[in-house]
Amino acid sequence: MRIIVTGSSGWLGQRLSAALRAGGHRVTGLDMVAGPETQVLGSVANRSVVDRVFAFGADAVIHTAALHQPDLRKATARAFVDVNVTGTLNVLEAARAAGCTRAVLTSSTSLMIDAALASGRAEAAAFLDETHGPLTPRNIYGVTKLAAENLARLFAEGGMTVAALRLARFFPTDDPAIALIRGDNLKALEFLHRRLTVEDAVAVHIAALERAPQGYSTYIVSAPSPFSPDEAVELKRNAAAVIARHFPDAPDLFAARGWTLPRTIDRVYDSALVRRELGFAFTTDFATVLDAMRQDAPLPFAVPA
Numbered sequence: 001m002r003i004i005v006t007g008s009s010g011w012l013g014q015r016l017s018a019a020l021r022a023g024g025h026r027v028t029g030l031d032m033v034a035g036p037e038t039q040v041l042g043s044v045a046n047r048s049v050v051d052r053v054f055a056f057g058a059d060a061v062i063h064t065a066a067l068h069q070p071d072l073r074k075a076t077a078r079a080f081v082d083v084n085v086t087g088t089l090n091v092l093e094a095a096r097a098a099g100c101t102r103a104v105l106t107s108s109t110s111l112m113i114d115a116a117l118a119s120g121r122a123e124a125a126a127f128l129d130e131t132h133g134p135l136t137p138r139n140i141y142g143v144t145k146l147a148a149e150n151l152a153r154l155f156a157e158g159g160m161t162v163a164a165l166r167l168a169r170f171f172p173t174d175d176p177a178i179a180l181i182r183g184d185n186l187k188a189l190e191f192l193h194r195r196l197t198v199e200d201a202v203a204v205h206i207a208a209l210e211r212a213p214q215g216y217s218t219y220i221v222s223a224p225s226p227f228s229p230d231e232a233v234e235l236k237r238n239a240a241a242v243i244a245r246h247f248p249d250a251p252d253l254f255a256a257r258g259w260t261l262p263r264t265i266d267r268v269y270d271s272a273l274v275r276r277e278l279g280f281a282f283t284t285d286f287a288t289v290l291d292a293m294r295q296d297a298p299l300p301f302a303v304p305a
Contacts, residue, residue, distance in 0.1 A: 002026045003209070004058045004100075006044050006091060007065030009035030011171055012106065016062065016202045023206070028056040031065065044087030047094075054094040060102040061095045062205055063088060066148075069110055069141050070173070077140045084144035085151070092155045104208045105152045105164040109194070109220060109269055111135060111142040112166070120266055124232035125193075129270040130166075130218050149218065156216030163212035168194045168222035168269050170201045172303045185259040187301050188293075191223045191286040192243065193268040197301050200282050207278045219278070222269035223285040239265040247286070253293045 003020055007013035008029025017037035020027045029038040030053040039056070042049030044065045067075050067083045088105070095103055112128050114136045126132075137143045149164045156162040169190055174182050187195060196204075204221050226246045227235060234242050240261035244251050254261055274280050284300045292299050 002028070002057045002059045004028050004030065004053055004056075004061040004091075004095070005037070006030045006053075006061070006063045006087075007106075008037045008039075009033040010064060012198060012201055012205075013037070013064045015198060016064065016205055019202050019206065020062075026057075028053055028058070043083065044091055045082040047090045050087075050090040050094045054098045058095065058098045058100050060100050060104075060209060061091060062104045062106070062209065063091045064106040064205075065091075066106065066145070067141070068171075069108075072139060072141055080140045080144045084141075085147045088148040088151050092151060092160075096155060096158070096160060101161060102209060102212070103152065103155070103160055103162045104205050104212070105148060105162065106205070107149055107164045107166045107218075108142070108145050109166045109168050109222065111137045111146040111149070113142065113267070114138055117267065120264075122266065123236060125227075125235040125265050126267045127227075127229045127232060127270055128220070128267060130220055130273055153216045161212055161214050161216075163208040163217045163219065165204060165208060165274075166218065166220045167201055167204075168196055168220075170196050170198050181260060181262060184299060184302075185254070185257075188254075188259070188286070188289045188299065189262055191284065191289050191301075193225050193227065193265055194222055195301075196221060196223045196282065197284045200284060203283070204274065204278075204280055207280045211278045213277070217277070219274035220269050220271050221274055222271045223282050224271060224275070225268050226286065227265075227268050235265045235268070237264070239263060247290060249294075250290060253290060257293070 003025050005017045008017045009031035014037045017027045030040045031038040040053040067080050115138045152162045
């Protein structure tokens with residue numbers, strides 16, 4: 001298959017392009033930054049650049065290019081609209097003109113978080129699945145990612161099969177908004193409710209490309225959580241106790257590393273639909289992380305040197 005990958009020099013796009021190529025596909029990459037998987041340099045916000053990459057020929061497109069949450073500190077609202085909205089429209093229009101039948105859009109769980117949930121004032125953890133709504137994103141990043149999803153839905157109504165993947169956290173950098181727990185301690189804990197590895201992020205894009213049903217689909221993508229909605233209040237009030245109930249040796253394993261368990265968890269992303277509908281199996285969850293800790297093995301989310 002001839003596949004266009006936007007954002008092909010990024011943390012996800014470069015690995016995804018390499019995996020697709022290893023699977024026998026012909027991949028053409030587009031990115032503003034040069035890289036080993038990028039053939040065309042430029043922005044998705046520039047329609048002539050997008051047309052140039054599709055001129056290589058395409059049966060499908062995986063659109064990962066975007067401004068992200070960390071860009072809120074340096075990019076203007078207009079830049080977010082130009083890249084995340086206009087850029088998505090450019091990619092989808094070029095894909096349709098090239099005769100592409102399938103598209104996968106990298107979206108974000110961030111668009112599901114409104115100001116009330118972000119404030120942390122709720123008395124119970126929110127369990128979020130694809131039915132959650134109405135969606136009222138709290139910042140320009142979420143607003144533009146939701147707009148991109150809606151554009152993708154319109155193109156699916158026109159006959160293209162499109163899957164939007166709302167990925168939880170998979171980048172190696174810390175969230176600067178979280179100050180109490182950082183680094184590997186934080187990442188390990190996030191596998192309980194809001195993280196996946198970049199390897200699983202790559203694999204789920206390929207699964208969506210191959211198996212997404214005809215029309216438009218949206219999937220939350222986050223490592224399976226051990227928690228259930230009947231634990232929502234306790235998760236908000238005493239998350240460490242809930243974790244210890246599910247994983248009795250977790251407190252000792254964390255303490256041995258000088259790590260801490262969280263006092264509270266405010267949200268849990270439910271990835272049951274992507275596992276059920278696409279048959280997707282995550283390779284890493286919190287139990288996998290604990291297994292590595294018990295064996296003093298490399299953590300499954302460690303960034304290679």
